[in-house]
Amino acid sequence: MAEVNTGGTQKFRRIAIEEAFTIPEIADRTRAMTHGATEWSLDKVFLRNLYPDADPSKAKGGISYAAQKLQDLSDGRIADMDQFGVDMQLLSMATPGVQMFEADIATELAALSNDRLAEAIAKNPARLSGLACFAPQDPASAAKEMERSINTLGLNGFIVNSHTDGEYLDEEKYWPILEAANALGACMYIHPRCPPNGASSSYRGYEGILGSAGYGFVVDASIHAIRIMVSGVLDRFPNLKFCLGHMGEGIPFWFSRLDQIMGMYKAWGHLKLELMPSEYFKRNFVISTSGVEDHLTLQYTIDKIGVDNVMWAVDYPFLQTGPAIEFMDTAPISDADKAKIYGGNAERIFNIPKL
């Protein structure tokens, strides 16, 4: 840790686990798809701000600065990490990644992105680790890429940017993906994506404000996780491990409600599940703190799911590193728990070698 030790004051290894990147090929194709697009979507509202078109004066919103940092997998990123004493970033493809593209292109770009990610990690193995992306549009090819990502490239798990064409991973056509993740024993981060068109009308009038990080992200990712919990796939693939950002996308708050309602459906014969939602969550899900920098909510979430299932994240470059560190440094929890959340749990869950 010598290279990031900030004057001997850093007590904990800090591994940030929801840290975004992209590659030029994906950024350029995303930019081309979102500017002048005739078909509207919340994704496109979000992405037009993230990837401004060629004329910077046409860029709207303050989030576009982030896009410039997404493609830096080397010196600039490491310098930002050094500034605040972040030991390692666990990198993942920025939402929606390849999931907007045609299947063949998405499959190709996922592999290219995973190669680039592995190269970047090879250059800075003490500072970077990463989650492989894949193209759910072609589940069989995705399963092969997942196997290659772990066994050949040595990546640390998977990222899926929630729905693909408005569909979720519990659907049977995607089971090859779940089967691969289950067999490989690697954790899959379900990162939010804007809700699909068929689930977007409630944001009308507030597409930019509420359709993405404002609230739509939470809604889509939480529905994705709940579908997985009630679908029965966790009985079929019991070793699956999913990670949710944003303090578990609020699901720990809903344990008693979900258990109560699903318990009623079970009693009436509408659901056949071995466990209750809260039991699946505690067995098959872990979470990160990304974007919820609030001590009361941290403690509540620890009380709900256990400190071993909570990991720190920044959400670089979209959110600021300084406040994320201050939030954790000042958290009123024991040093032992802080060490787990800052890095110890990530080492275990994402197969990151200890120092």
Place this chain on the structure above:
Amino acid sequence: MAEVNTGGTQKFRRIAIEEAFTIPEIADRTRAMTHGATEWSLDKVFLRNLYPDADPSKAKGGISYAAQKLQDLSDGRIADMDQFGVDMQLLSMATPGVQMFEADIATELAALSNDRLAEAIAKNPARLSGLACFAPQDPASAAKEMERSINTLGLNGFIVNSHTDGEYLDEEKYWPILEAANALGACMYIHPRCPPNGASSSYRGYEGILGSAGYGFVVDASIHAIRIMVSGVLDRFPNLKFCLGHMGEGIPFWFSRLDQIMGMYKAWGHLKLELMPSEYFKRNFVISTSGVEDHLTLQYTIDKIGVDNVMWAVDYPFLQTGPAIEFMDTAPISDADKAKIYGGNAERIFNIPKL
């Protein structure tokens, strides 16, 4: 309280504030609209179970028993309250009430329902109180009915079953309703309704399990409240008071996230708001415990919004009274706080005379 004192052991006045009823005219029209309907909606999936058609053998799901109790505004309901020592029910029109109907019929049935509700309360004024419904489909008439409901009928506030035709009360066409509520100083309960068709695709395959109480209710009601918070209507009508069920539909969990993201949009000039979302919530919203019978979540919510803003509810006849009372009786909070949540806050917020 003599008539409900269960052997001298009842320390607190128990006022349950999310207790549903309907009238035959609304139930029959709802039943007719939902059976054999050609246009699909999550509402209709939910309501077909709630209001089985004429042949009981065709009824699906275990929730249909509830519909039979919805129309009892007298002896049967009072007997159920007596069984568990519920002193008072604050009644409100079961979701979606009149909000599926054509404007003229909805307006007429809202008035009829309010008349019936006032009659029922007049017969049992110590045991029943109630929230007036209205037809957002005709905002000008709704505002008049709201005024009549409070000033002539003496009802205790308002119920809106979330969206109407996929629209929410922040939209300018509904401002006459907000203006009336603001002027009358009466609290409006935003009860959930199934998400509208344009926001329903993410529930595909789980329409019955997740489209209503399973999760869709939460999503729709929380979006409704967040729209109200970010729209600016709380700057225009600062005396508005809304009530959310289900521990505030999860919004207290999202205070830090909402404030962070909306703070960014404010800084970038996309939002003009006097307060942050958490500040609006604490000023303009109160909540009930309905359906979230979990002590940790109760304490967390109290810590977030203050005990003066939390009220007890059962959600009769959909949920069971016994567990709702056990939840509150065994809550590890002071008797003073318990008295507020069980009834004291409801007396103040819904203008219910003290004993």
